[in-house]
Amino acid sequence: MRLRHIEVFHAIMQVGTISGAAQVLHISQPAVTKVLQHCELQLGMPLFERVRGKLYPKPEAHRLFAETEKLNRDLQGIRRLAASLKGRAVETIRLVSTPTIAISVLPQAMTQWRKEFPTTRCELATHHTSEIVNTLRLGEADLALSLQDPRHPGIVAEPLAQGVMTVLAPTGTWRADEEGKPLSAEGLTGELIGHTDNDPLGELVVAACEAQGLHPVFRTVVQTYQIARSLVEAGGGMAVVDPFTAASALSSRVQRRPLEPAIPIQLYLLTAGHSPLSHGARQLADSIASAARACLEKGIA
Numbered sequence: 001m002r003l004r005h006i007e008v009f010h011a012i013m014q015v016g017t018i019s020g021a022a023q024v025l026h027i028s029q030p031a032v033t034k035v036l037q038h039c040e041l042q043l044g045m046p047l048f049e050r051v052r053g054k055l056y057p058k059p060e061a062h063r064l065f066a067e068t069e070k071l072n073r074d075l076q077g078i079r080r081l082a083a084s085l086k087g088r089a090v091e092t093i094r095l096v097s098t099p100t101i102a103i104s105v106l107p108q109a110m111t112q113w114r115k116e117f118p119t120t121r122c123e124l125a126t127h128h129t130s131e132i133v134n135t136l137r138l139g140e141a142d143l144a145l146s147l148q149d150p151r152h153p154g155i156v157a158e159p160l161a162q163g164v165m166t167v168l169a170p171t172g173t174w175r176a177d178e179e180g181k182p183l184s185a186e187g188l189t190g191e192l193i194g195h196t197d198n199d200p201l202g203e204l205v206v207a208a209c210e211a212q213g214l215h216p217v218f219r220t221v222v223q224t225y226q227i228a229r230s231l232v233e234a235g236g237g238m239a240v241v242d243p244f245t246a247a248s249a250l251s252s253r254v255q256r257r258p259l260e261p262a263i264p265i266q267l268y269l270l271t272a273g274h275s276p277l278s279h280g281a282r283q284l285a286d287s288i289a290s291a292a293r294a295c296l297e298k299g300i301a
Helices: 003-015 018-025 029-043 059-089 099-104 106-114 129-137 200-211 225-233 243-247 279-300
Strands: 048-051 054-057 092-097 121-126 143-146 155-164 166-170 192-195 220-222 238-241 254-260 264-272
Touching: 003 018, 003 029, 003 059, 018 029, 054 059, 092 099, 092 129, 092 279, 099 106, 099 121, 099 143, 099 225, 099 243, 106 121, 106 279, 129 143, 129 155, 129 264, 143 279, 155 243, 155 279, 166 225, 166 243, 192 200, 192 225, 220 225, 225 238, 225 243, 225 254, 238 243, 243 279, 264 279
Parallel strands: 092 121, 092 143, 192 220, 192 238
Antiparallel strands: 048 054, 143 264, 155 264, 166 238, 166 254
16 A cells, blocks of 8 residues: 555545545545545455445455554654744744643743743643653654653653652641651551552652552542642642642642652653754753752752
8 A cells, every 4th residue: 555545545434435535635536536446456455335425444444444543643743743844944942841840840940031032932732751752753842841761762861950759748747847857658647649550750659668568558549740739738638749749839738748768850851862952942941950940949948
């Protein structure tokens, strides 16, 4: 099958008709019919049943569609890359971040950076780290922020700031002189808010507890650190979160203590190894590093 065959076949499978595929592809119906006929001729078998002008995919078409779906996603990525390259006449900095950093660090960083770059366009998006790697590789972002080093051969990870996993508890949980002092796993009592099983930082916390012979029970499990923080602020229990989320929690509603033994957490600037940063992007990265360190200092104070 040629790429044109795959494109037409995929469109027909998605919309179910020749006319619909023609509209999606912005070509004529006869052109769609001709490409499909040529595709089936090359394959040596029909892919659809024709009944009263309607197309019904055969089992072979469904199996083929599952494979061409992967290629179609790659083609869309290439088109987006080409479009983004075309649109770079006016500098646009494209930043993608994990939700945690986007909420806790980026607002202050962007505010400071804007003072020096008032007219530069900046596009912000949030993704999880696995998606961020693909976004950088496809050239859909210039720089990214994550609490994980993806250890990918095509991605450069630059440390910007470091803190430690921190226990959040509703105000009044500990005495005033205890706040800020390290807390061992034995101190994780009452209603514990945990993270999903595939969360890397959550796995570090569970491993640290098990190393001390403890097996924490989480009756409430959340997908993001921000939700855990909000639950603690509302008095819903105790949670162990990253240092940036902990620092951005409302001091009037929570108390903070670093988990012991300490679990270091690094904020990384991620870039594609083949794409050096522009001056504006580099300055934005520096503003992010400064804001991240200021956020951690606020959390300690």
